[in-house]
Amino acid sequence: MRTKSFLYQLQNELWNERIKILILGFLFIFQVLSSIISIFYMEEILKLFGFEFINPAPPTGEAAFLDYFTDQLIFGLLIMSLGTMNIFSGDIENGSICYSLTRPISRTNYSIAKLVARLTALILPFVVASLIGWVYMAMMFEVFPIERLFWSLVILVLLYAYLGTVTSALSTRVSALTAGLGAIALFIVQFSLSAFKPIELLSPFTYAAIWSDFLLGSSIALDEIFLGFALIGWILVPFIISIFSIKTRDL
Amino acid sequence: MSNVVQIENLSKNYGQIRALDDVILAIPEGSIFGYLGPNGAGKTTTMKILVGLLHYTGSVKIFDQEVRYNSVEINKRIGFLPDAEMPKNDSIHRFLSMTGKMNEIFNREKRIQEVLAELGLRKLRNRKIGNLSRGQRQRVGLANALLTDPQLLILDEPNSGLDPVARVRVLSLLKDLAKDGKSIIFSSHIIGEVDKIATDIAIIHRGRIIEQGTRKDLFKRYLSHGKYVLAGKVDREKALALDYVKSCDRDSLGRYIITTPGDIPEEQLLVDLIQKAGSKIKYFSSLEFSLENLFLESINGRLMEGEYA
Numbered sequence: 047m048r049t050k051s052f053l054y055q056l057q058n059e060l061w062n063e064r065i066k067i068l069i070l071g072f073l074f075i076f077q078v079l080s081s082i083i084s085i086f087y088m089e090e091i092l093k094l095f096g097f098e099f100i101n102p103a104p105p106t107g108e109a110a111f112l113d114y115f116t117d118q119l120i121f122g123l124l125i126m127s128l129g130t131m132n133i134f135s136g137d138i139e140n141g142s143i144c145y146s147l148t149r150p151i152s153r154t155n156y157s158i159a160k161l162v163a164r165l166t167a168l169i170l171p172f173v174v175a176s177l178i179g180w181v182y183m184a185m186m187f188e189v190f191p192i193e194r195l196f197w198s199l200v201i202l203v204l205l206y207a208y209l210g211t212v213t214s215a216l217s218t219r220v221s222a223l224t225a226g227l228g229a230i231a232l233f234i235v236q237f238s239l240s241a242f243k244p245i246e247l248l249s250p251f252t253y254a255a256i257w258s259d260f261l262l263g264s265s266i267a268l269d270e271i272f273l274g275f276a277l278i279g280w281i282l283v284p285f286i287i288s289i290f291s292i293k294t295r296d297l
Numbered sequence: 298m299s300n301v302v303q304i305e306n307l308s309k310n311y312g313q314i315r316a317l318d319d320v321i322l323a324i325p326e327g328s329i330f331g332y333l334g335p336n337g338a339g340k341t342t343t344m345k346i347l348v349g350l351l352h353y354t355g356s357v358k359i360f361d362q363e364v365r366y367n368s369v370e371i372n373k374r375i376g377f378l379p380d381a382e383m384p385k386n387d388s389i390h391r392f393l394s395m396t397g398k399m400n401e402i403f404n405r406e407k408r409i410q411e412v413l414a415e416l417g418l419r420k421l422r423n424r425k426i427g428n429l430s431r432g433q434r435q436r437v438g439l440a441n442a443l444l445t446d447p448q449l450l451i452l453d454e455p456n457s458g459l460d461p462v463a464r465v466r467v468l469s470l471l472k473d474l475a476k477d478g479k480s481i482i483f484s485s486h487i488i489g490e491v492d493k494i495a496t497d498i499a500i501i502h503r504g505r506i507i508e509q510g511t512r513k514d515l516f517k518r519y520l521s522h523g524k525y526v527l528a529g530k531v532d533r534e535k536a537l538a539l540d541y542v543k544s545c546d547r548d549s550l551g552r553y554i555i556t557t558p559g560d561i562p563e564e565q566l567l568v569d570l571i572q573k574a575g576s577k578i579k580y581f582s583s584l585e586f587s588l589e590n591l592f593l594e595s596i597n598g599r600l601m602e603g604e605y606a
């Protein structure tokens with residue numbers, strides 16, 4: 047009964063996200079393709095319009111990878127915080143949560159269903175688009191070892207999940223606008239923190255960076271790699287806070 | 298008869314605002330319980346507590362189970378109509394279907410058809426809730442509450458936004474449900490409607506229950522002393538000094554309501570006595586019992602400065 051109502055809720059939430067999934071799918075594919083185009087074809091395109099384009103360093107797999115990584119991070123920051131800023135506050139403010147929560151479902155299951163559905167809706171299109179883009183790149187240029195691609199995708203997904211869960215946690219208590227802006231502000235602060243030595247540990251971006259260094263083949267101490275796993279903790283904490291916050295608040 | 302709902306020492310604060318203050322309520326099984334009170338009195342707050350949407354202090358038992366710990370279980374046997382918006386993007390059918398699935402109701406599609414027909418929504422079945430009129434949305438909310446054929450219905454202003462025909466139909470629907478042994482709690486600002494169907498009544502004002510009982514009880518209590526309404530220039534102090542006058546208050550229409558201990562020998566005598574005590578009476582009559590009078594009077598004695606009156 048409990049799992050059943052959870053599954054119904056999840057199914058319902060995913061259905062509600064269907065348009066988001068489609069739009070984001072196209073958006074991400076467009077974005078992936080555009081970054082491929084800019085890396086590999088820009089020279090030719092510019093030539094087409096009669097520009098003389100002197101590329102100081104011809105594109106390498108590594109450069110493309112880094113480029114892609116940072117592009118995605120900034121794009122994802124916006125998508126994730128804008129995409130989750132109303133996840134709870136929307137239903138709470140207009141009161142429709144009163145209908146959902148008087149059906150036989152616990153607040154915990156309700157929150158988990160919502161979080162899972164929304165995170166899936168935002169992240170799945172990105173994963174699919176990335177795979178499409180990368181397979182294409184790999185076929186065209188044979189520059190990426192496939193397991194490196196896979197792991198970097200995992201890191202990005204984890205970072206996205208972090209961005210989404212933090213915004214969601216805020217959304218359980220404040221308006222969508224405040225949650226969205228607050229989350230973006232927090233991420234910018236954390237992003238800057240990751241540049242400074244002792245406080246860098248307060249930023250999940252540091253852990254992501256450790257992993258990407260590792261993937262790019264820099265030499266990294268073993269304990270640092272383990273530190274990278276802390277990224278999962280950074281997701282779990284706001285996830286649990288969201289559930290707890292919905293559980294304890296008045297609706 | 299046992300009580301479906303037993304509320305003891307229920308209090309609720311929203312930050313600094315005390316929305317409910319030591320509420321004690323017992324709602325007998327099979328009753329139609331009319332919950333009255335001015336805007337902001339605490340009706341919605343009470344109902345939300347009953348279905349587990351708000352945290353509270355005190356004890357709230359439904360079907361002999363404490364809501365605080367068992368709200369998911371209890372809610373399976375409750376149909377609730379909140380005073381809130383519905384998910385705009387769902388179609389009516391989808392919305393009801395979700396409630397049906399979660400409650401694992403038997404023969405879901407057939408039951409949905411039934412409630413849709415009952416509330417005159419059959420043709421709108423696939424329309425998006427966001428595009429419906431206010432009254433149509435209210436009907437969807439009612440359909441949703443009725444769908445599981447619950448033992449207890451909790452309806453926050455079920456008739457708001459409905460047209461006159463629908464109002465009458467909903468009232469008779471509720472009456473029929475009570476005949477089948479269901480209990481119903483509903484709030485309303487239309488006293489006439491409460492008067493028509495309620496078997497039990499409570500009046501809440503500023504978070505406190507100020508009147509409560511069966512319709513009969515209230516009727517008896519109200520008439521236990523004589524009540525008269527008079528208009529004119531009344532010297533309140535002097536009138537109150539009379540043996541026959543127990544209380545003398547102005548109501549919101551500017552009239553004076555006088556209560557006497559028990560019945561007086563003759564009405565004219567009272568009029569004469571009050572006139573002699575320095576008042577000029579233009580109009581005098583005994584006050585009949587009506588829920589409306591009871592409501593206005595019990596609220597009126599408690600209005601603070603800056604409120605009506």
Ligand SMILES: Nc1ncnc2c1ncn2[C@@H]1O[C@H](COP(=O)(O)OP(=O)(O)OP(=O)(O)O)[C@@H](O)[C@H]1O
Pocket residue numbers: 311314315316334335336337338339340341342343
């Ligand atoms: N979420 C909230 N935050 C703060 N105060 C609230 C909240 N909800 C209700 N209140 C306050 O609690 C009191 C009771 O409100 P409630 O909604 O229960 O009144 P009501 O009897 O349903 O009124 P109405 O007849 O207007 O529907 C009011 O003073 C209201 O302002």
Ligand SMILES: [Mg+2]
Pocket residue numbers: 340341342380453
């Ligand atoms: Mg209300």
